[in-house]
Amino acid sequence: MYGYHGKYLRINLTEGTCKVENLDLELAKKWVGGRGLGTKFFVDEVDPLVDALSPENKLIAVTGPMTGTTAPTGGRYMVVTKSPLTGTIASSNSGGYWGAELKFAGYDMIIVEGKSDKPVYVMIEDEKVEIRDASHVWGKVTSDTTRTLMKEIPEKSRVMTIGPAGEKQSLMAAVMNEESRAAGRSGVGAVMGSKNLKAVTVRGTKKVAVANEEELKEVIKTCNTKIRENGVTGQGLPAYGTAVLVNIINENGAFPVNNFQSSQFPGAENISGELLAEKYLVKKDPCYRCPIACGRYTKVDDIEGGGPEYETIWAFGGDCGVDDMGAIIKANYWCNEMGLDTISTGTTIAAAMELNQKGLLKDENLGGVPLEFGSAEAIVEWTKKIGMREGLGDKMADGSYRLCDAFGVPELSMSVKKQELPAYDPRGIQGQGLSYATSNRGGCHVRGYMISPEILGLPEKLDRFALEDKAPWTKIFQDFTAFIDSSGLCLFTSFAMGAPDYAAMFNAIVGAELDGNGVLEAGERIYNLERVFNLAAGITPAEDTLPKRLLEDEIPEGPSKGLVNQLSKMLPEYYELRGWGTDGVPSKERKDQLGL
């Protein structure tokens, strides 16, 4: 068996059992791996109406066939579960080393079921798998947990853990690995916390067999050249990390400010990737076998660690009106320590700042830390309060939608399907708005990154204000992304690599005969399976929308001035292209075509 080991672990925390089960190779190939394979298992095993924080929900950590191989960036894994934040299927992707190490240990996937009656962690060392007491690390932050566990597990183990936020079931809680890598979005950390599962550590010494080593060598050579010669993956990301986008998006007037009240940030220079590299960078901090090495490791005063990424800088920076990079690094640090998604945390603080601006917050909730746009202190201190559910932080910990709804103004939550939007104003980038509205896990930029064609001009430049062609491009990007997320590679490779490149990589590793169209078809199959699950989970097509502000309030100034997102003019064409009729529901024909 190539690419896959053909084995996965089923860990039942209620019963305290760990079983090795065999993976069906044909099933694996059909669903690729990662996001696709994890979702297929989840959908087959879990009732879509399950309470996401109940023992009946499952948590699947799943690698792709390229994970742990020699493919560039082949270190990704996905956490698949039902999201307690959105109620949709969740699949959050993370880099670093944990995913590759799971492959080295001989497993393609871990399915976690049930709930332990006390805090536990799972220790994996090749064939040895143990459920161990975790009461001594329960309550500890990510770094302390990692270091404490490292003293009692095999050397060179990789640690995936939740922080206090996951234990307290914050709906913005992330699953962390290697201290600063996050399967960040949709509250997957809360699901782990609900199971009393603190951590999964893994150490392995096996190799992943590939179908055709010589062929793979050639494919990797070709792809590495493309990655090296591409402006984004060969220059922008290596030099400045993802934060290279701050100036680019801001210059386009699509960098949301003060909870999307405006879209160009006067302080952008002070929070740019260039400034980060100039003043705070300690080193590049690459993931497993990554030739791009966009990861940063930064230091300010006595705080140092991984990140911050572009989205984080925007969420705590522009969206909170803060132009203090040192404070953003600290807020990012505390997100990692608490195990919080930085996008949802920063933007929920931004929403709270707008509640306060509108006079809706009472002082007694604030414990002396003003929730005011522009406050560097606020972003750091409220991150900690959210992580510990202190004061108003308790409400904020469940995200901006529930927070704003509690104050009677849900429309102030800049979210889709209750998940906070990331760092691109869809009024100035029309297709990205369609992508947000139709993302299968709610507000999200990595389910169809229309920024690539609409801003960066990759693979070709689209007019970001135009509406035509945005439906087909969005569909293609969503399907393409679903495949990449399933393969085990990083999405960033797609700036340089096309569908035929992934097909060639997949074929050399797995021993298949896929072409570029097959890549997109496999992605479409996955996308439709997610849609089917969401509909069964009660997420209606009416939720394929954007916050009212982005549909009705014109951007007040800058290069995107006067615009709103015209979703209603793109959505019908999108549904039609997807074979989802006029009502947004996959037709029987399309499902049959895709073999669902």
Place this chain on the structure above:
Amino acid sequence: MYGYHGKYLRINLTEGTCKVENLDLELAKKWVGGRGLGTKFFVDEVDPLVDALSPENKLIAVTGPMTGTTAPTGGRYMVVTKSPLTGTIASSNSGGYWGAELKFAGYDMIIVEGKSDKPVYVMIEDEKVEIRDASHVWGKVTSDTTRTLMKEIPEKSRVMTIGPAGEKQSLMAAVMNEESRAAGRSGVGAVMGSKNLKAVTVRGTKKVAVANEEELKEVIKTCNTKIRENGVTGQGLPAYGTAVLVNIINENGAFPVNNFQSSQFPGAENISGELLAEKYLVKKDPCYRCPIACGRYTKVDDIEGGGPEYETIWAFGGDCGVDDMGAIIKANYWCNEMGLDTISTGTTIAAAMELNQKGLLKDENLGGVPLEFGSAEAIVEWTKKIGMREGLGDKMADGSYRLCDAFGVPELSMSVKKQELPAYDPRGIQGQGLSYATSNRGGCHVRGYMISPEILGLPEKLDRFALEDKAPWTKIFQDFTAFIDSSGLCLFTSFAMGAPDYAAMFNAIVGAELDGNGVLEAGERIYNLERVFNLAAGITPAEDTLPKRLLEDEIPEGPSKGLVNQLSKMLPEYYELRGWGTDGVPSKERKDQLGL
């Protein structure tokens, strides 16, 4: 004060005292920092005839003005002492993070004097400096020492340590930092061991002030562009690490095989940088603020860690006739764990293999592990034996010269001034031979890397077989290198940056007015100071030579077939250019000119 903090630590282990002393800024600027400044202090304070392993020798760990700043690769430090291997001044350079962290703690340098009566380590946390008991880590390998100390020192501390080889005063012992970074050559680890000093840990939270931030920003931008656009620093090194050289040097027939018995290795493909990237690479492992990121982190079976570098791959590979990359990674790993210089260790094993080949070794010395060219087992097992001084490993631990001398054939040691030559056959690269012969610390490639012009064509291509112009190029490279080693930057920047770039960087950081000629003059001053010390230490100009094999035995085959190194035709011109007359001794005029 800019670039320098103006403070250094004087630690007397005999008395158990730590003092902060002030650094004279004019002296610092004159001697730049790092190698230059450390040597100046050393020469002023220590008798050149001192026994290198006695308490009267000193060990200086010294940063440059660019260390810990935002300059690209600005994380280097030097260990300056009298070498027990060569009897010359030693200054071994290391990267990673320790050097930058020392600057963050507020110190430019540490001078270690005397000898403790029991094993100790020094813990530095900003102003707090303590000499602590190290008996619990004495005997431990590098990784275990680091992790054990990390439990008792401030979080995020950086650990410089010796392994068992340093404790046992192996003359090939390195000083290690961050587990796999080495101030590798000349036995500086033995000096540390002789003082009963196991480790120096450091954690700091200060910034290094620079004279002109805006100017520095511009200089860095210019230099980063040069680094990115240069074929070596922008492509070869990032993609394949230093091991990119294996195929290049081998294709030139200058890749020494079996202790320099031939110079082209049939198994080169199997130990190339390309293969390393293809099969064993886990990630790039960059040093502090390095845009090149040539550092590798590799894994084979249950062994993983930093490296191997090109020189290491050659020493254990081609020079021992071994084409097994997995074994080389393991040998490299054990060098790091034992705290051994990989070049001297690999080549000493190669020398022992030739002793054995010639029938000079008796079986009873070998403990069942055959010392045969091509033996993958031998390179791993003998590395461990050398580290622990077991069996013949006890003699081997003092380097190939003393080993071969003990068997009556010192000429089989491929060394200059008793330090083993690195991975370039000077018969096929004439200028590199002159550079070896005149290096102030004996056999060494980083004191004047003539490979750059003679093989790589940087800054321009020289005919590697020709003799003309090699003397002036060697002199310039040696002086240039002396400046870079002193500045705190990595030598690899010199593939892309010229003397005026370093001058601009120095000026922006320190607030000086140096030009490109000033850079070379400062380097020449340092080079001459080292020479003066060596002469006073009894190292005569007669030792400016090469092993007999390289002067007399023609390369038997390949692109460099039939050649020997014609040192005698280059040396007189070199002496003359240096102002060292005909006898190799710096003239009073030249010393006066240079302000010595």
